[in-house]
Amino acid sequence: MEIFVSIIIGALTMCAVYMILSKSLLRIIIGTSLFSHAAHLLVLTMSGLKTGAAPVLVDGVTDYTDPLPQALVLTAIVISFGVTAFFLVLAYRTYQELNTDNMEEMKGTESND
Amino acid sequence: MINLPVFPIVIPALAAIIMMFLPKNVRLQRGLALGSIFVTLLVSLFLVHTVSQEGILTLNLGNWPAPFSITLVSDMLSALLVTTSTLLTFFIIWFAVHYFSTAYEENYLYVAMMFLLVGVNGAFTTGDIFNLFVFFEVFLISSYVLIVLGGKGVQLRESIKYLLVNVLASALFVMAVAYLYGAVGTLSLADLAQKIPLVDNPNVISVIGVLFIIVFGLKGALVPLHYWLPGSYVVAPTPILALFGALLTKVGVYSILRTYTLLFDVNGTFLQTFLIVLAVLTIITGMVGAIAYNDVKLIIIYNIMIAVGVILYGIAINTQTSLEGALYYLIHDMMIKAVLFMLVGMMIGITRSGQLREMGGLITRFPLFGWTFFIAALSLAGIPPLSGFFGKLLIVQGGVGEGDLFGPILVLISSLFVLFSVIKIFLNGFWGEERRQYDGPLIPFTNRLLVPVCLLLAVAVAYGFGAELMHPYITQAIEPLTQPELYIDAVLKE
Amino acid sequence: MDMKPKSNKRVNDVILQTAAVIIFFIIIVFSIHLFFSGHYSPGGGFIGGLMTAAALVLLLLAFDSKTLANVLPFDYRRMTALGALIAVLTAMHSIFFDLPFFTHAYDKFNLPLLGEETLHTAIAFDLGVYFVVIGVTMTIIQTIGESE
Numbered sequence: 001m002e003i004f005v006s007i008i009i010g011a012l013t014m015c016a017v018y019m020i021l022s023k024s025l026l027r028i029i030i031g032t033s034l035f036s037h038a039a040h041l042l043v044l045t046m047s048g049l050k051t052g053a054a055p056v057l058v059d060g061v062t063d064y065t066d067p068l069p070q071a072l073v074l075t076a077i078v079i080s081f082g083v084t085a086f087f088l089v090l091a092y093r094t095y096q097e098l099n100t101d102n103m104e105e106m107k108g109t110e111s112n113d
Numbered sequence: 114m115i116n117l118p119v120f121p122i123v124i125p126a127l128a129a130i131i132m133m134f135l136p137k138n139v140r141l142q143r144g145l146a147l148g149s150i151f152v153t154l155l156v157s158l159f160l161v162h163t164v165s166q167e168g169i170l171t172l173n174l175g176n177w178p179a180p181f182s183i184t185l186v187s188d189m190l191s192a193l194l195v196t197t198s199t200l201l202t203f204f205i206i207w208f209a210v211h212y213f214s215t216a217y218e219e220n221y222l223y224v225a226m227m228f229l230l231v232g233v234n235g236a237f238t239t240g241d242i243f244n245l246f247v248f249f250e251v252f253l254i255s256s257y258v259l260i261v262l263g264g265k266g267v268q269l270r271e272s273i274k275y276l277l278v279n280v281l282a283s284a285l286f287v288m289a290v291a292y293l294y295g296a297v298g299t300l301s302l303a304d305l306a307q308k309i310p311l312v313d314n315p316n317v318i319s320v321i322g323v324l325f326i327i328v329f330g331l332k333g334a335l336v337p338l339h340y341w342l343p344g345s346y347v348v349a350p351t352p353i354l355a356l357f358g359a360l361l362t363k364v365g366v367y368s369i370l371r372t373y374t375l376l377f378d379v380n381g382t383f384l385q386t387f388l389i390v391l392a393v394l395t396i397i398t399g400m401v402g403a404i405a406y407n408d409v410k411l412i413i414i415y416n417i418m419i420a421v422g423v424i425l426y427g428i429a430i431n432t433q434t435s436l437e438g439a440l441y442y443l444i445h446d447m448m449i450k451a452v453l454f455m456l457v458g459m460m461i462g463i464t465r466s467g468q469l470r471e472m473g474g475l476i477t478r479f480p481l482f483g484w485t486f487f488i489a490a491l492s493l494a495g496i497p498p499l500s501g502f503f504g505k506l507l508i509v510q511g512g513v514g515e516g517d518l519f520g521p522i523l524v525l526i527s528s529l530f531v532l533f534s535v536i537k538i539f540l541n542g543f544w545g546e547e548r549r550q551y552d553g554p555l556i557p558f559t560n561r562l563l564v565p566v567c568l569l570l571a572v573a574v575a576y577g578f579g580a581e582l583m584h585p586y587i588t589q590a591i592e593p594l595t596q597p598e599l600y601i602d603a604v605l606k607e
Numbered sequence: 608m609d610m611k612p613k614s615n616k617r618v619n620d621v622i623l624q625t626a627a628v629i630i631f632f633i634i635i636v637f638s639i640h641l642f643f644s645g646h647y648s649p650g651g652g653f654i655g656g657l658m659t660a661a662a663l664v665l666l667l668l669a670f671d672s673k674t675l676a677n678v679l680p681f682d683y684r685r686m687t688a689l690g691a692l693i694a695v696l697t698a699m700h701s702i703f704f705d706l707p708f709f710t711h712a713y714d715k716f717n718l719p720l721l722g723e724e725t726l727h728t729a730i731a732f733d734l735g736v737y738f739v740v741i742g743v744t745m746t747i748i749q750t751i752g753e754s755e
Contacts, residue, residue, distance in 0.1 A: 020281070025273070032280045039287040046295030069294065072243055076287050078653060079250045083283070085747045086257055087276055092751055093261075094269040106270045108344050119708040127695055133688035176701075176710040183709075 005045045012038040025091045025101040029084065036080040040073045117163060118172045118187040120156045121195045121234045124149055129227035139218045143210050146223040150203045150230070157196040164192045165586060169593065169603035171240065179604050180304035184240035186604055189590035190440065191237040194367060197444050198237070200572065201359050201451045202230045207565035208455050209352035211558050212462075217350075220262055226356065229255035233360050237367060240604055241301045242293065245368060246286050249332070253279050256361060259353045260345065268348045275345035282331040289324040296321065303604035306375045306597045322377040322384050326369065326391070333365025333421050336394040343402070346414050351458025354410065358417055359451035363443060366421055370428050370439065374594035379431055388429035389520060395422030396527050403534035407469045409457045409542065412534050413450070416493065419527050420446040426520050427508040435511025436591045441580070442504025445492075448573040449500065452489045453535070455566045456482070460542055462555030469538065474547035479559055481567075483543040489570055490539055492577065494532035500577030501528075620669065627669035634662035642737055643730075652733035656740025663745060672752055683745040690738025697731040 012034055019031025047069040052061070095101050128149030132142050164170055164187055173182040187195075206226055213222060232252025239245050257279075261272045294300055296317050297308050312318055327338065334342040342362075346354055369388075379385040399418030406412050424446070427439030459482065460475065461467050476483030488499070495501030505524060512521040555562065576583065593600040638658035645651025666675050701710035713727040 020277075028277065032277065032284070035281065036284045036287070039284040039291070042288050043291040043294070046291040068300075069291075072290070072294075072300075074653070075243075075247060079247070079254075079283070080280075082743065083250070083254065083257075083276075083280055085744070086254070087280065089747055089750050090257075090261060090269065090272060090276060093264065094266075094273055097264070097266045097269050106273065108271065115705065116702045116708050119702075123695065123699060123708070127692075127699075130688055130691045130695060133691070134685055136684070172707050174707055174709040176707045185708075 001049050002045055005041060005049065009038045009041050009045065012041070023103045025095070025103060028103070029087050029091060032087065033080065033084050036076070036084075040076055040080075043069050043073050043076065115172060117156075117160055118170050118185040118238055119174075121153050121160065121199060122185075122231055122238065124153045124156065125227045125234070126231045129224045129231070132224050132227070133221070136221055136224075137219050139215050142218060142223045143206075146206050146227060147203065147210070149227070150199060150206060153230075153234075154196070154199045154203055157192065157199050160187055161189070161192045161196055161586070164189050165589060169600065171604050171606075179606070180241075180299055180301035183244055184301060184303070184604055185238050186240035186302075186600070187238055188593050188600065188603070189586055190371075190594070193440070193444060193586060193590055194237045194363075195234045197447050198230065198233050198360055201447060201569070202226065202356065204565040204569040205352050205355050205359075205451060205455070208355070208562060211561045212352050212458075212555075213350070217262060221258065222262060225255045225258040225262075226353075228252070229259065229356060229360070231255075233364055236364050240303065242305070242372075243290055243300045246283070246290060249286065249364070250283060252361070252364070253283070256357060259356070260349050262353070263350060265348075271345045271348045274341055278331060278341040282328055285324065285331075286328045289321060289328055292317075292321050292324065301604070302371070302375055303601045306601050307605070309376055310378070318377065319382070319384060322373075323387070325372055325377075326384075326388070329365045329368045329372070330391065331365070333362045333369065333425075334395075334418055335391050335421065335425065336398045336418075339395065339398065339418055342418070343411055343414050346417075347408070347410050351455060351462070354458065355451045355454035358414065358454050359447045362417055362421055363447055366424050366428075366443065369425065370436075370443075370594070373428060374431065374436070375597050375600060379429070385429055385431065388425060389517075392422045392426035392429055393520065393523060395419075395425065396523055397422075400527055400530040404530055404537075408467045409460055409469060409472075409538055410454075410467055412538060413453050413457055416453075416531060416534065417450060419531055420450070423505065423508060423524050423527065426524060427504075427511060430508075430511045430515050430517070430520070432511050432515060433591060433595050434507050434514060436594055437587050438504050438507025438509075438511055440504075440587055440590055441507060441583075442501065445500040445504055445573065445576060448569060448576065449489060449493050452566055452570045452573060453486075453493060455562075455569075456486045456489060457538070459555055459559065459562055459566075460538075461553075463553040463559065464551050465553045469541040471548060472542040473545040474543070475551075476543040477547065478551075482559060482563060483539075485563065485567055485570060486543060487539055488574065490532075490535035492570075492573060493535055495528050496532075498577055498580075500573050500580070502577065503580045624669045627665050631662050631666055634658060634665070638662065642733065645733060646727065646730065652736030653740055656737040657744065659737070660741050660744035660748075663741070664748060667748065667752065672749065681745075683742045683749065685742075686738050687742030687746065690735045690740075690742055692735070693738065694732050694735025697728055697735060700728065 016031045016035035016038060019027045019034060022028065047066050050065050052063040052065040128145050132145055135141055170187040172185040173179050174185065175182055206223065229252045232248045232255060235248035235251060236245055239248055257276055260275055261269060290300065296312060297305055299305055299308060309318055330338045346357055349357060373379055377384055395418055399415050399422055402415030403412050403419065424439045424443050427435040427442065460472065463475065464472050466472065492499035492501055495505045505528060509521040509524055638655045641650040641658060642652060642655030645655065698709045702708060711727060711729050713725050715723055715725050718724050
């Protein structure tokens with residue numbers, strides 16, 4: 001199971017890098033959120049994908065799932081949710097201001113100022 | 114008062130939340146921001162005092178036992194840095210009160226500044242690596258808000274790049290944390306320090322170590338991860354630039370200092386060489402940038418890189434002397450960079466231009482302003498007995514003591530370049546003839562703006578003159594870094 | 608409640624508007640269920656808040672932001688602040704009992720109608736999170752939506 005998820009993580013990262021390297025701002029944002037998805041999956045996978053019981057509710061459970069990575073992932077998801085939303089707003093404002101979403105035209109060279 | 118370590122984080126957070134209810138009441142915003150940060154400053158001074166008396170303070174949030182809880186650890190290092198960053202934020206907000214128009218202030222300016230302080234103080238205080246990530250995000254999100262305030266086209270364009278770099282760095286941070294958790298099975302710094310030597314395959318730890326350098330290097334602008342720094346910092350308004358330049362890169366450096374002394378055994382390994390090479394490259398790139406540009410903001414921004422390189426060199430050498438030097442220099446640089454950014458911003462506000470060739474003769478009209486800049490410039494370059502001197506001296510001593518000659522010589526040469534770059538600003542900007550009639554918007558406020566700057570500079574100068582008095586504190590701050598057992602015992606209380 | 612389908616210049620979406628009004632309440636009730644079930648089972652403030660925000664967004668899609676502002680006159684920025692305040696104060700309450708920050712208190716209470724139940728301060732913290740999530744989500748969506 002871990003191997004399978006690792007391959008998915010690799011594929012996600014690959015797509016994310018491809019998207020981030022493109023010129024369109026919207027694709028870049030989708031790329032970053034794919035990249036953080038890959039990171040979140042990695043947290044879950046690195047700690048082992050066990051199908052045990054929940055650890056706290058009942059006494060005497062021996063084969064339980066590690067709850068910490070899930071807490072970490074939830075926190076990381078919340079943060080990346082907020083940042084992605086902010087990024088989208090920023091991209092939209094930038095598009096309004098500069099009339100372009102092409103990163104080629106957003107270089108900090110003198111001709112673009 | 115077992116909760117003492119949490120106060121420098123909670124007080125600004127609470128004040129910021131209250132300020133969010135009344136964004137249009139600018140007077141209340143200013144008063145609450147300055148008042149609450151002043152209280153935070155007093156609390157953090159008390160924290161320094163308590164730590165110096167009682168040793169490392171720890172607080173297990175939620176009353177769960179360490180290492181399972183989120184631990185806040187106030188050792189002398191974090192207490193000193195918390196105090197410094199609170200002090201800086203106090204003066205920068207004071208400066209911002211006079212600098213910004215109400216339109217800015219009504220747009221959650223102070224709220225974002227306060228949350229930035231929350232994040233920075235939290236990052237300095239936290240005792241586990243995942244919460245380091247969380248506090249990084251707190252101050253990063255505040256910095257995103259601050260950097261787009263104003264919403265000019267150039268600013269938005271550069272913010273996108275800043276955001277993109279930091280989002281990727283955050284994802285890499287999560288990945289590094291995942292690998293670390295997979296390899297060691299814990300995230301508390303003290304517990305990690307205990308368990309990392311027991312890991313079977315030390316190469317895994319080296320890989321994770323390099324991943325952490327990439328993450329923190331992106332925040333701290335180490336070469337070759339520095340490319341985002343000049344572009345995005347130069348578009349930010351002065352007080353925000355001062356806040357970023359003084360605090361944000363330094364948090365990256367602090368994180369390297371903390372993790373590399375506590376978790377990854379650097380002495381004599383590949384990682385040490387790697388860090389030294391990065392430090393040297395960063396210093397050289399910074400030097401080239403600082404003398405190449407004629408834009409006053411850019412000159413100081415490249416000086417950030419020199420400072421980061423010098424501090425990183427001290428960290429990489431990793432002896433008692435060099436670490437003391439690195440900490441001395443870190444605190445000095447935070448204060449003096451804030452002063453310089455504010456002064457440079459005032460120059461731009463007076464002359465309406467950032468280019469040196471369009472300035473000149475400012476000292477005849479603003480003598481106090483000119484001499485303040487002169488002292489700050491000398492202090493940055495490390496002329497004794499001003500504050501930059503002792504840090505560099507100790508770093509050089511540490512490097513020579515380890516038999517490295519190239520590094521110390523480069524650090525000394527970099528001082529010359531720093532001196533050259535800031536004196537270039539002084540000679541072209543303040544000396545000489547007035548090129549034209551200056552009509553910048555800041556002219557009527559010059560004296561009022563100078564008050565916080567001069568006070569902060571006075572603290573920085575006092576820090577230099579009182580270096581001997583600071584020494585016991587610095588030594589105490591370095592102890593847990595050279596002897597990680599102290600830190601581990603304090604947190605896990607075995 | 609004035610939620611009669613308004614004449615819309617673009618398209619005639621009677622079905623969406625009629626359905627949205629009914630589905631809105633179903634989603635809200637489910638989100639409150641998620642919020643309370645979060646203590647022991649999957650759910651909680653974040654997910655409940657997101658679901659409530661989704662319900663509000665549905666109204667926003669079916670009608671427009673003016674109608675939504677008339678029906679639910681909330682200032683979502685203040686709601687964010689309120690949520691953050693509740694969360695931080697809940698976390699802070701333990702300071703006054705000289706316990707570590709974030710220590711969570713609970714006890715058994717005999718509630719009317721519900722019988723004996725345990726009450727936790729964690730639920731207050733979650734309520735704060737719930738408000739923050741609704742506030743932030745709606746603020747962002749309004750920021751993008753308003754300028755169109």
